[in-house]
Amino acid sequence: MDPMIIVSPKDKLRFSKTGERECLLHLKNSVNTPITYKIQTSSPSKFRVRPRFGVLQQGESVHVAIVLKHDVKLKEGFEKDKFLISAMLAPPNLNGPEDMQMFWKQVPSKPYKMEQHCVCCVYDVLKEPVECLCCQRSKMIDNPIDTIKPCVDVQENQIIIEEKEEDLCQVVKETVENPKNLLEIRMWRTQVMQFIMALMLILITAGCGYLLKKQSEIDIQTEIGCCVQDIRFRLKQDKQNKLTCPQKRWYY
Incomplete structure (x- = not known):
């Protein structure tokens, strides 16, 4: 079944730190009857959406401005912020913004004939500028040694890595082919x-x-x-006893 509304870009809105803080979301009616759309965001404190509601006639399109507020700091590679675009066939009595807002408030969360598209916000990482071929050639002519040395270092590192991988593969191969040797090593x-x-x-x-x-x-x-x-203590005691108690003399 063909989509009711065509969203472009359909997957990601890209913001940059040095570029514009505004992205355009292109919506187009691809059916033969009028449709109404509504845009919701998971981070209303970060973005301004103009217009949030609208009616598109047959073949009509609109550019919706997604503006990132100035006090918001971007996080590179962070895709938490999302936008949900909902579309339904428009009733005949839908005229102004107040009617559209009231209509979308009365619509249940998952009606039978609602079409929804999800778009994520991506913050591009700034990349170093790539030199043109003429600049690279002139640098090689001016400083051939400085230009060639990084390449030589990379090649040497690659050779060392390949040699280590070959040695490891050889050990694994010998172990698989000769399990007896592995058993003998473990026993030893x-x-x-x-x-x-x-x-x-x-x-x-x-x-x-x-x-x-x-x-x-x-x-x-x-x-x-x-x-x-x-023994010494007893001898000392005996000696003291003899001095204090002299023997009696008997006279006849």
Whole structure:
């Protein structure tokens, strides 16, 4: 089924930071009867649409101005802002803007014979200007070394990347063709890890034994010291007792 209204551009409206902040949306009636249209935006705080409503007779067209407000900052490559163009067959008593606004307020959100088109807003990224062929030739004549050097660097980097890719492909190919070699490598790695873990366990056990031996020697030395001090203390006590309590003499 042919469309009721032709929208141009039909997909994207393009805005630029350095260019005009206004885009034109071209609408054309492609049926044999009058139609009415309405334009809605997902960001009414950013854009002004003139006119938002209208009636198009058979074969008639209109340019709708989509103006971006001056206090709005553009975001490059951001397509969140959209416009919805709705079109329906116009009733015979639809004359002025007030009648059209009242008519669209009474229309349900999804009527049976409504045609809708969605257009996104795109903010173009500024690109560096491309030099003409004559400028490139003159630059090569003036500074041939500076012009050729970037190309040589790019070629060298490309060669290195290709060599690395070839080596990786060779390894993958050998692995796929000889899975036995891959299994042997994994077994060898497992054995090496087991040997390292066993060696670490032996070292830990030897360290614990050495610490226990040292601790026992320290305990024995401590007990001997305590015994010696006890003996010395007792000898000192006995000596003091002899001095304070002299032996009795017996006379006959």
